[in-house]
Amino acid sequence: MTYKDQVTGGRAPRWRQVSRRGRQAGGIAVAVAGAGLMATLTGCGPLSVAATGTPHGGHSATTGGHQTTSSTSSSSSTSSSTSSSGRGAYSFTTLDNPADPTFNQLLGFSNEGIIAGYFGSGAIGHPNKGYVLVRTRAGFRIMNENFPGSTQTQVTGLNDVGVTVGFWSTQNTQSMSNNNFGFYWLDGRFHSVNFPTGDNASPPVNQLLGVNDSDIAVGFYTNGQRSNRGYEFNIRTHQFSRVSVPGAPSGTNGPSLTAAAINNSGDVAGFYNKTSSQVDGFLKLRSGRFITLAYPGASMTQATGVNDFQEVVGTYTVGTGNSAVTHGFTWTPERGFKSVDDPQGVGATTVNGVNDHGDLVGFYTDSAGNTDGFAAVPAGQTPLPGLIGTTTPKPTATPTTTMPTSTPASTMPTATPTSTMPTTSPTGTGPANPQPSGGAPTFSGHNS
Numbered sequence: 001m002t003y004k005d006q007v008t009g010g011r012a013p014r015w016r017q018v019s020r021r022g023r024q025a026g027g028i029a030v031a032v033a034g035a036g037l038m039a040t041l042t043g044c045g046p047l048s049v050a051a052t053g054t055p056h057g058g059h060s061a062t063t064g065g066h067q068t069t070s071s072t073s074s075s076s077s078t079s080s081s082t083s084s085s086g087r088g089a090y091s092f093t094t095l096d097n098p099a100d101p102t103f104n105q106l107l108g109f110s111n112e113g114i115i116a117g118y119f120g121s122g123a124i125g126h127p128n129k130g131y132v133l134v135r136t137r138a139g140f141r142i143m144n145e146n147f148p149g150s151t152q153t154q155v156t157g158l159n160d161v162g163v164t165v166g167f168w169s170t171q172n173t174q175s176m177s178n179n180n181f182g183f184y185w186l187d188g189r190f191h192s193v194n195f196p197t198g199d200n201a202s203p204p205v206n207q208l209l210g211v212n213d214s215d216i217a218v219g220f221y222t223n224g225q226r227s228n229r230g231y232e233f234n235i236r237t238h239q240f241s242r243v244s245v246p247g248a249p250s251g252t253n254g255p256s257l258t259a260a261a262i263n264n265s266g267d268v269a270g271f272y273n274k275t276s277s278q279v280d281g282f283l284k285l286r287s288g289r290f291i292t293l294a295y296p297g298a299s300m301t302q303a304t305g306v307n308d309f310q311e312v313v314g315t316y317t318v319g320t321g322n323s324a325v326t327h328g329f330t331w332t333p334e335r336g337f338k339s340v341d342d343p344q345g346v347g348a349t350t351v352n353g354v355n356d357h358g359d360l361v362g363f364y365t366d367s368a369g370n371t372d373g374f375a376a377v378p379a380g381q382t383p384l385p386g387l388i389g390t391t392t393p394k395p396t397a398t399p400t401t402t403m404p405t406s407t408p409a410s411t412m413p414t415a416t417p418t419s420t421m422p423t424t425s426p427t428g429t430g431p432a433n434p435q436p437s438g439g440a441p442t443f444s445g446h447n448s
Contacts, residue, residue: 089379090360092342094372095387097131097142106133106361106373108157108210108305108353115140115361116155116164116353117373127172130155132164139385147183147190157210157217157261157353162186163235165208165217179203182219184211184235195221195231195240199252208233210261210305218243218259218268225252230259230270243268245282246290261305261353269306271314281314295329295337303331305353313340313351313360326350328362342374 096104100119103126108116113135120128130153133140146153147168155166164185171178181204182193194206205222215235220228230243243259244250257272266286274280274292281293281303295301295316303314312331317324328340328351341349345364352362360376375384 090340090376091379091381091383092344092374092376093384093386094342094344094374095133095140095384096372098387099129100126102370104371104373105363106352106375107155109355109359109361109375110158111160111355111357114158115375116158116166117361118154120152121371122152122172122176122178124172124174124176128152128154128169130166132158133387135385136388139388141389142387145185147192152178156208159211159213159215161213161215163211163215165211165219167207167219168192171203177203180205180207182206182208182217182233184208184217186215186235191235193217193219193233195229195233197221197223197229199223199225201226209259211235212262212264212266214264214266216262216266218262218270220258223252227252227254227256227273228258229254230257230268230272232259232262232268243270243284245272246288260303263306263308263310265308265310267306267310269303269312269314271302271304281312283310283312293331295339299324301329305351307354307356307358309356311354311358313354313362315350315352315362328360330354330360340376342372342376345372345374 095106095115097117097119103121104117104119106115106117115133116130117133118128118130120126122128130145130147132143132145132155134143135141145155145164147166150168150170151172152169153166154168155164157166158164165183167180167182169178169180184191184193193208194204200206201222201224206219207221208217208219210219211217217233217235218230219233220230222228232241232243233239234241244257245255248254255273258270259268260270262268268284269282270284271279271281274294279300279302281301283291283293283303283306285291293301293303293312293314298316298318299320300317301314302316303312305313310333313329314331315326315328317326319325325347326349327347328342328349330338330340330351340351340360341347342362342364344366348365350362350364351360354360358378361374363371363373366372377384
């Protein structure tokens with residue numbers, strides 16, 4: 001098996017010059033320590049979704065019985081509100097790219113205040129288009145980021161050293177069954193990344209969802225049996241290694257699993273099919289310990305982001321069919337789960353990323369049926385600003401293809417269960433205090 005590195009020249013946003021603090025560098029790629037991408041590249045192909053529904057992620061926000069206040073800025077499709085309850089409080093800001101105010105998903109949040117996301121539902125004629133939001137003194141500036149020559153792009157993660165990750169597609173079909181290819185952006189160039197295997201789905205699906213400051217990215221590919229296979233990819237050495245459930249069957253009999261986020265300690269968050277009908281989240285520690293995350297009473301839990309303090313965020317679903325509702329969550333080993341909802345999307349909120357400040361990003365469905373991106377900070381902090389403008393970097397070079405000097409290494413975990421993103425179902429050791437586990441992202445309607 002060989003790794004093909006398609007390098008496409010191009011200028012990407014100069015965050016260090018634009019950012020309010022001067023950025024220093026990842027879930028697409030600027031999404032700090034393990035902000036995962038739980039969106040699916042709708043119109044681009046299946047994101048990492050475990051045989052059951054689309055994830056919404058969540059940091060500990062509060063739902064039900066909250067007090068909310070809101071204000072709206074008509075010039076930038078931005079609104080802010082505060083949600084509080086006995087379980088915690090966040091100040092939420094809606095950030096919708098005016099290029100399509102009906103569909104936005106925010107997927108990663110760096111420590112320097114840079115946010116990764118995309119707009120466009122992925123339906124035919126409404127392709128996913130990637131962008132990053134760079135915080136300046138005046139507000140968030142929109143900087144478009146799309147793989148050169150692509151029809152659809154989702155920026156799903158980023159780190160604090162200038163790398164973004166995501167996936168792209170050459171298609172935007174009516175069936176929304178599109179090819180997906182992973183990518184990372186580094187030093188002004190886009191690089192296409194696909195796990196080296198002969199067992200691909202048709203069309204192929206490969207996505208990078210998160211990246212840490214050591215330039216270790218995580219993601220998944222879908223095999224010929226339509227199961228997801230999680231992996232890590234070292235951007236510096238071009239080496240791959242699998243992320244799997246310890247003790248689970250190998251090969252085509254293994255559970256579907258999505259690796260969605262990675263922090264600077266090498267801990268991976270994601271979700272997997274624990275059984276044919278149950279999807280749980282997981283946190284796989286660098287030590288090899290695998291912690292299954294299942295929100296109490298939930299029918300599905302997906303973990304989509306993790307920071308350097310092992311705070312995991314994601315989404316969980318309660319109920320089934322038309323009665324199903326989705327909430328975001330945060331989880332830590334010390335306090336367990338907390339439910340989070342944007343007050344404008346209670347029961348329809350997904351938390352997808354978290355940075356080391358405890359700030360959250362994600363998306364929710366509003367009363368008009370639109371999908372809105374949000375960013376949230378813990379209550380008591382200054383609310384986040386709105387949007388101020390758009391910048392589109394233009395590619396300047398022709399793509400080239402290079403072959404690695406050696407075959408990528410693929411290693412299986414050997415220690416106690418631990419895990420990273422979507423769709424499989426391992427068993428593992430639960431956290432000391434918390435109850436069961438969960439969560440990760442999806443790509444339809446969103447290219448993740």
